[in-house]
Amino acid sequence: MSDIIILANFCFDFSENDNGRFLYLANMLAKKHNVEIITSDFYHTEKRMRKKAAAKWPFKITFLHELGYSRNVCLKRFYSHYVWGKNVKACLEKRKKPDVIYCAVPSLSAPLAAAKYCEKRGIRFIIDVQDLWPEAFQMVVNIPVISDIAFLPFRKMADGIYKRADAVCAVSQTYVDRALRLNRKCDHGESVFLGTNLETFDTNAANNSVSRDAEDELRLAYCGTLGSSYDLTCVIDALYIVKKKGVQPPKFIVMGDGPDMERFRKYSAEKGVDAEFVGRVPYDKMCGILKSCDITVNPITTGAAQSIINKHADYAASGLPVLNTQESKEYRRLVKNYRMGFNCKNGDAEDLAEKMTRLIGDPQLRKEMGKNARRCAEELFDRSNSYLRIINLIEKE
Template sequence: MDIVIVSQYLRDIECFESNNSRFVYIAKLLAMSKNNNVEIITSDFNHTKKEKFNKIGKLDGVKITACHEPGYSKNVCLKRFNSHKKLSKNIKEYLEKRKKPDIIYCAIPSLAVGKIVAQYAEKNGVRFVIDIQDLWPEAFKMVFKIPLLSNAIFYPMKRQANYIYKCADDIIAVSDTYRDRATSVNKKYKNKLTVFLGTNLEYFDKCKEKNIKHYNDNIIRIAYIGTLGHSYNIKTIIDALELLKEKYNNLNFLVMGSGPLKNQFEAYAKDKNINCEFTGRLEYPEMVGTLCSCDIAVNPITHGAAQSIINKVGDYAAAGLPVINTQENLEYRNLVEKYNIGYNCENSNKQDIANKIEILIKDKKLRKELGNNNRKLAEEKFDRKKTYNQIVKIIEGN
């Protein structure tokens, strides 16, 4: 079977050894069968570092094709959408030159690429499987918080998204929320499936073993990992810690990640005189070791954000940390309660967040109990060795 995977955001394509991308992992699984010819089509632009990749690494059994993308300097800007449009044109030209594949497995977003691939599949009678990683334009509405105006601005993107969803023969997503958004407009799909992003727990544990830091002090380390952007309310956590700092002088807020609001968050923490360390973006093994050295994890999603089951909550689970959660999405809030992995808080309520953090500060035994529950969640719902074979079965038509 000739299988094409289209994934614009593939993390580091210069070295696949430590690449934790969902689509790299699935490509490896598909390539294990001698009956499969697997190719990944991606971009030559590094979305994380906002620069062009210097080279294309090798992935055993998988062909890597990097189509040119001009690039952009910010996550939310017109230049980004123009860049996506030019990339989609280059992917279209490449698909029309290569032999027609049996199936295309396509990451959504971006929408520009997704639409071009959907059109190609429909025109050429190619089976089209989508895997929804985020909801566009819903995610961008966090930046433009003027309801009627943002609805008008993003209506063309909504039409694009609906078209892609309608074209899909099978629908896969990283959460029920995203899956149900697609099935609401698609009445022809054969299979629908939710598989959390998850991680390779075996690899995660090896990274932990090699990189974990052991401290002999009484510091309570509170961790955040991920993008420092409009969807994440780091300021609320800083505000909560400000309420606690007079009573507890042993708190350290460790923020791992980068993004457009990093400088703003750093200045805010300094202004509030909070013991806060911004590490920048860490390579995955180092991030795992640092995360596993912490005591509490926070998931401070902004009010009204579209995010559902996101990368960081899988890593928090794998690390076995109790979670302070402000995310309003019911899918994750229900997991927090069902598995008893931490506390759901009222969004943007610094006092409620401070109260829940204080409970964990005062009770080491409880931190351990909730953390163990979170690790159990990881083993049941986030371990790719157990969950990703479901995706392979759909792609291979089994």
């Protein structure tokens, strides 16, 4: 039995509906090991301080103080992560020596402190790369030369974490490759998609089913953040184009919240697009709403650093075809190879509208592509199988 720390800044709410990667891993590991999740007392998703874990779990949860922030990209956020990193360092210094630290990256200050702590004491340090920092921030604050200089300290921090890792895991092969460019300890890394538990998804969808009349209009689903990385404007423009061409467009069902929610809502109204913004919904209800739709859309802005993300698993699990504008080569290959939807030109509403129209007019094509999407979920996104590779990585002596 090993003593394992899971260090993760951005955990969800630890409720019974929490579909987070680290809660799932902790549950699996706690069957054989002593497990402690060390996370922040600031809940990033809702930009508020946590109260306590919303359910009882067979492992320890330690909340360390973070200042908090109101926007995803702001100076206060960087300082907040710096403070949390200092608190993580102090916590590790006081705690008894663990056997393994499994560390989510980002953020950066705490993982770097953990990497140095493990290096000094001969503790196995495994990273799980969830996103690329500072690359993701530079997409938002992209000022030639100035941004490169401003983010250089963060790049050095990330490089310092990558090179110290004894093992590398990531949510996509793209992120694995980024870490391995700096790492000389590992021959290869493990690419394990965020995924979802298909049995849980199916149960949630069945228990929260949404009734539809046969004559109802089609529904186009989006779930996720409503922010600068997600090009819902292009989707709204595409729906407007479809309507102008005399085709009945699907109703746009938008699940999620974020800083641009009102802007997207206002824009859809200006364009006369039938869009329903349902806000952030619990995961179990999201499964039901998503399953009731006909097509999904994955509209990510040009230059985005994201690769394989949460919504890809849920979209595939729903058994619906996807319209994808994301430039990630890794995800575009999945869409093409599984023939589970259409890859569209990034930011091109005309191209998105043309491929949307093909799906609208061909129920059999929607059905076939939906079956292929579900097959992709079963083969690549089902946590009950894929996460065993992470467990094996952690338990490896």
